[in-house]
Amino acid sequence: MSLLGKVRTLAAMPAHRRRLAGEAAALMLAVRLALAALPFARIARWMGPFTAPGRAPAPTAAADPVEIAALSLAIATVAPNLPFRSDCLVQALAAHAMCRRRGLASTVHLGAAQAGVTAGETHAWTDAGGMPLTGYPLPSGMVEVSCFPG
DSSP states (O other), X not given: OOHHHHXXXXXXXXXXXXXXXXXXXXXXXXXXXXXXXXXXXXXXHHHOOOBOTTOOOOOSSOOOHHHHHHHHHHHHHHGGGSSSOOOHHHHHHXXXXXXXXXXXXXXXXXXEEOTTTSTTOEEEEEEETTEEEESOSOOTTEEEEEEEEO
16 A cells, blocks of 8 residues: 555544554554664563462453453454564554553563474563453464563
């Protein structure tokens, strides 16, 4: 799609979706810059306490599925249209930040492919209120190696 087509698509969105798309784009840019400039240990501290695989606490409050779906759609819509690479980690961290801004509990999961499946493949995904937010469906053979409930 051409730049003009993208602008027309954005202009045709309802105002609340445009705001979410703008927030998602700004946060993905901020995350991309942070990943380039800061050591991962510092970013990990911001993400929340490190938790062993499969030990993330259950969500304490039910999140609004409509709100989670809107955040997910904003990330998914904006990510492929940015002028920089917005891979799964960028999307997961931006989604985590969007949840924090709304007081929603979210968890960032980091995973790696099982030995013999696809060596070296990694993935990041985010859940909010027990619902998938970014990074789904998981690639086959992906195993959680850590998570950061926030």
